[in-house]
Amino acid sequence: IGLTYPQYLVMLVLWEQDGLTVSALGERLFLDSGTLTPLLKRLEGAGLLSRLRDVQDERRVRITLTPAGRALRDTAERIPACVLQQSQCSLPELLALTEQLKTLRGHLSGG
Secondary structure, three states: OOOOHHHHHHHHHHHHOOOOEHHHHHHHHOOOHHHHHHHHHHHHHOOOEEEEEOOOOOOOEEEEEOHHHHHHHHHHOOHHHHHHHHHOOOHHHHHHHHHHHHHHHHHHOOO
């Protein structure tokens, strides 16, 4: 679909909840603004999203999907099924792995 994995993760969050601020998006992805901003600039350059100053607080930047960004969702929705098939793991195995990774992330972040 023409996205790097980090860009794909950004798009997944925005498809779930469009119009987030950069800081809220960073919290969801566990990324700081120094890492996130270049990703957003590349996605904006590709015509998939726009970055606009918040009307009520100009210190905040809101991220909104463009029509092209929203349209890409249909193609991207096939990716999880392809990954499942290529992994040759059962769905319960992948769900267990996901939970283990969440636990590990929690331990590493001090929680």
